[in-house]
Amino acid sequence: MEKTTESEQIKQIIRENIEHFFNKATLNIEITEIDSLTTQDAKEHFYVVRLFSPQAHLLIGRHGSILYDIQSLLSKIISKQLGFFVALDLDINHYKSEKERYLKDLARRVAEEVSLTGKEKALFAMPPFDRRIIHLELAHRNDVSTESIGEAENRKVVIKPLFKQENQ
Structure with missing residues (x-):
């Protein structure tokens, strides 16, 4: 065939x-x-x-x-x-495509904040498929890292600076 x-x-x-x-x-x-x-x-x-x-x-x-x-x-x-x-x-x-766009934008904005302040920030609890979008969006960056924390439906992504700011 x-x-x-x-x-x-x-x-x-x-x-x-x-x-x-x-x-x-x-x-x-x-x-x-x-x-x-x-x-x-x-x-x-x-x-x-x-x-x-x-x-x-x-x-x-x-x-x-x-x-x-x-x-x-x-x-x-x-x-x-x-x-x-x-x-x-x-x-x-278009629910998924709009949600993906929102999550990618959120990830970038929070990553910029974390990079500037040197302070980690936890996002709201979200399902695995949403956390994956956040992790993938920030995987290429060399100034922040991501980690999922929590249990079951309370799992959330924490965005952490890779380098601490000097004046903190």
């Missing part, structure tokens, strides 16, 4: 499963885009699915928890149907 044909078939199966899932849940969604991020030699299949829904608040949940649960469930359903692993990244009404 040709790779582009296989990708189109997978996209169609993803579309059908997502539409069926939300129809059964009596929730209105529109699939606006399905993108394959799978490379030709990849063993895993990764698809980004962008959705629009007037009921987004019901689908996202606190800190995106419902959205991530739906994403995980649909990935398992589709993977079982296809016989190989398919990772999905669902984004409803």
